[in-house]
Amino acid sequence: MDNLTHIGLDVHKETIAVATLRPGTADCDERTIPKTREAIRKLFARQPDPALVRTCYEAGPTGYDTHRLITSLGIACDVIAPSLISKRAGMRVKTDRIDAKHLARLHRAGELASVRVPTPAEEAVRDLIRVREDLKCDRRVARQRLKSFLLRHGKRYPKPHADWSFRFGLWLTTQKSDEPAMAAPPLAGPVARLRAFRGINTLSAATLVSEVCDFRRFGTAASFMAFTGLVPSEYSSGATTRNGSITKT
DSSP states (O other): OTTOEEEEEEEOSSEEEEEEEOTTOSSOEEEEEESSHHHHHHHHHTOSOGGGEEEEEEOOTTTTHHHHHHHHTTOEEEEEOGGGSOOOTTOOOOOHHHHHHHHHHHHHHTOOOBOOOOOHHHHHHHHHHHHHHHHHHHHHHHHHHHHHHHHHTTOOOSSTTOTTSHHHHHHHHTOOOSSOOTTSTTTHHHHHHHTTSTTOOHHHHHHHHHHHSOGGGOOSHHHHHHHHTOSEEEEEETTEEEEEEEOOO
């Protein structure tokens, strides 16, 4: 329908970039509004006929509250699948306003695929199940790390296949480290010296000392930086050399 107004929204935590594409025009009216219920209501209150307005935004971490508010105002709203939005070849500039304009134009052209928006009850159950799965995964990773730590220090629970039982928990509370803390030699001296540098406190210093162990094995500052990964990556081809981001080795 040529008499429809299409509005693309690029929704973020604090703001919403708005691109309004009116009937018979190729250029969008652009603005940025706060992401508040009052600002959204005020935006759509300016539309003379809600039945002739179509709006959309990408599915993302902000959820579906914006969709539910807009539809409660009597305005059609689609939540778009980000992975199915076509990308223009050679497009290197990406801003919130550009994204909003892109959505408005593609929406008018009918080239966007929307997702099914769950009801609040469906979303609540789904979030509960997802949180439960996340917590189970976190617990499994924490247990694996603890068991690996104990194994590296030669500590094994005497009863196999009884891990994480009540008695295993009691056994854990009795385990003590045989090594002195970092306030005693050989860590105390290097940690104290590193703490003299700006920006380095006890934990950072202890991390450096425990990982490096002996700074004398690095003959130059460049070799030490290569060990830590704080050097740029390099891409070479023929006579051309280009440095990229740090290697994070």
